Amino acid sequence: MYNIGNSSKIHVVGQLNKNENNEIQGLMNSKNKLSFSFDMIDENGKIESVFYGEPMPPDFLLSEQIVVIGSYNEERFIANEILLKCPSKYTENNIKL
Template sequence: MKKSYIFGIIIIAAAIMMIVSTAGDASSYVSFQDAHDMALNGNNTKIHVVGELKKDQEGNILGLEASSDKLSFQFVMVDENGMEQQVFYNEPMPADFIRSEQVVVIGSFQNETFVADKILMKCPSKYQEETVI
């Protein structure tokens, strides 16, 4: 066998191993109810939940509580199905968290609370077109 064939087979095998290893880390987008059901069945894989922060009529976030040392916080989030859920994040509050329009939390349920490992935010853009009168 030529050395180029052996080298090609090794490259293909390495590519297949990389694809298989990253496919195991992929998580899916689900609702809070689906995430809760998964946790009850013993499936604690990291999942994505898309939703919005629960706000009152003045735009204040409801249920937002920072820890005394400001190194963690919790908030209430409403998923796309309208289910409200308490979310705990064991990191400082991200910049512009209060201004975010939509939030994606990545994590899993632990003791009836969704514990987020990562938070992704969609913040309002300063480039959005506004009507001028």
């Protein structure tokens, strides 16, 4: 899903594109690990190629849902920011009153 807040920033919500072995498709770190790219599936089911010019955020590989904020060029989405929703540490079974 694309949410255009202003003309220069687009929000794309989705999840990481993982294969049957739970490996993220298209995941490539730069040689110096200061940037990386990956594939995600947006809320419409479209596979998006994303480039992020910063190091991989902690818990990126564990995220359940991601929001990338940035813009498109001809080949892929260029993210300026990545927001992660990680699995909860707490489940209903752990809640005691």
